[in-house]
Amino acid sequence: MDKFAKLHAFLQQQQQQQLYRRTRLAETAQQPRRIIDGKALLTFCSNDYLGLANHPAVIQAFQQAANEYGVGSGAAHLVNGHSKPHQQLEEALAEFTGRAQALLFSTGYMANIGVTNALLGRHDFIYADKLNHASLVDAALLSGAKVTRYAHNDSAQLAKRLQHTEHTQLILTDGVFSMDGDVAPIQALARLAQQANAWLMVDDAHGLGVLGKTGAGLLEQAALSASDVPILMGTLGKALGTAGAFVAGDSALIEYLKQTARSWIFTTAQPPAVAAATLASLALVQQGQHLREHLQQLIQQFRQGAEQLGLQLMDSQTPIQPIILGSNAHALAASTYLESQGILVTAIRPPTVPQGTARLRVTLSAAHSTVDVERLLAALDQQSFKQLVAQ
Numbered sequence: 001m002d003k004f005a006k007l008h009a010f011l012q013q014q015q016q017q018q019l020y021r022r023t024r025l026a027e028t029a030q031q032p033r034r035i036i037d038g039k040a041l042l043t044f045c046s047n048d049y050l051g052l053a054n055h056p057a058v059i060q061a062f063q064q065a066a067n068e069y070g071v072g073s074g075a076a077h078l079v080n081g082h083s084k085p086h087q088q089l090e091e092a093l094a095e096f097t098g099r100a101q102a103l104l105f106s107t108g109y110m111a112n113i114g115v116t117n118a119l120l121g122r123h124d125f126i127y128a129d130k131l132n133h134a135s136l137v138d139a140a141l142l143s144g145a146k147v148t149r150y151a152h153n154d155s156a157q158l159a160k161r162l163q164h165t166e167h168t169q170l171i172l173t174d175g176v177f178s179m180d181g182d183v184a185p186i187q188a189l190a191r192l193a194q195q196a197n198a199w200l201m202v203d204d205a206h207g208l209g210v211l212g213k214t215g216a217g218l219l220e221q222a223a224l225s226a227s228d229v230p231i232l233m234g235t236l237g238k239a240l241g242t243a244g245a246f247v248a249g250d251s252a253l254i255e256y257l258k259q260t261a262r263s264w265i266f267t268t269a270q271p272p273a274v275a276a277a278t279l280a281s282l283a284l285v286q287q288g289q290h291l292r293e294h295l296q297q298l299i300q301q302f303r304q305g306a307e308q309l310g311l312q313l314m315d316s317q318t319p320i321q322p323i324i325l326g327s328n329a330h331a332l333a334a335s336t337y338l339e340s341q342g343i344l345v346t347a348i349r350p351p352t353v354p355q356g357t358a359r360l361r362v363t364l365s366a367a368h369s370t371v372d373v374e375r376l377l378a379a380l381d382q383q384s385f386k387q388l389v390a391q
């Protein structure tokens with residue numbers, strides 16, 4: 001077959017299985033009310049949980065740093081791309097998370113790949129939750145280590161699979177699961193890791209900023225130190241509202257990563273202005289108790305309202321509140337219906353989620369009002385939506 005014919009065949013098949021994906025075009029900033037594909041929509045699908053992506057203080061910090069440092073960092077951190085805002089941000093993130101040191105990566109995907117490739121080789125072992133984020137799945141595969149997946153949040157099953165070995169072992173888990181919104185059994189995982197002398201790495205992309213008294217995430221909420229959870233990965237593009245990611249932990253770990261993590265060594269440092277903007281958003285996160293309280297109120301409002309409508313919700317107390325529809329066609333139809341009502345909730349389909357669990361991934365943000373949530377609930381209460389769920 002002609003090489004392009006293969007692509008055409010694949011694309012056609014994606015269409016037939018309702019798996020075809022396309023981007024939408026936003027013409028306004030990241031915030032609940034946006035113009036997308038030319039339509040005014042109230043959105044419930046962003047990861048900007050605290051509404052900081054478009055916050056004036058964050059924008060101002062970005063602009064100021066761009067005036068001072070320009071836009072591009074020009075080189076990798078180890079060459080001459082590491083500037084003062086990067087250094088300040090790393091120190092601030094270490095302090096924020098109660099870890100000795102932190103290392104900035106350009107994306108969370110790269111941070112995950114960097115850590116596993118630095119720490120493990122083909123004689124080593126990774127234990128991964130079945131519902132881990134795709135970047136953790138890829139990180140595990142690319143490390144070359146032997147990968148064992150355990151049933152979602154099943155620490156008893158994990159306990160049986162861990163070994164007594166001199167080879168390196170790493171337990172990998174999302175902190176807050178990105179598509180379900182539930183939380184890893186982190187205390188149990190920490191105990192198992194300690195018993196087996198294994199590393200434990202938590203990807204807290206969706207906990208950071210949202211959970212914990214100061215927003216330092218799941219590990220702050222669970223009061224777990226670096227000796228309990230030696231590797232913490234956090235992303236900056238979600239609740240922190242900017243871009244990039246970091247790994248925080250013991251100094252030996254961070255120094256080791258600087259020598260060996262290829263996705264950190266061989267890539268251009270993020271723009272200094274992004275680091276400066278993140279410093280500003282980090283301050284807002286730390287003082288953001290009121291934002292987290294408001295967000296919690298919205299979560300409770302949504303859950304109570306949805307339960308009254310008879311919708312099946314998941315075991316989630318986080319801003320991620322999925323409504324499972326099952327088939328791809330149902331999830332797409334539900335999303336299209338909501339869009340006709342002026343509400344955007346994108347449909348999430350395999351392989352992002354397991355087969356047969358296509359869903360609307362509703363996310364809430366502190367930038368939403370209770371009136372916004374009422375509007376969403378009213379749309380979910382319409383007959384045409386209920387028919388979709390009932391099928």
Ligand SMILES: *Cc1c(COP(=O)(O)O)cnc(C)c1O
Nearest residue numbers: 107108109133135178205235244
């Ligand atoms: C978004 C996400 C990532 C990837 O982070 P990026 O900075 O967007 O590359 C990693 N892990 C989880 C759980 C995520 O949700």
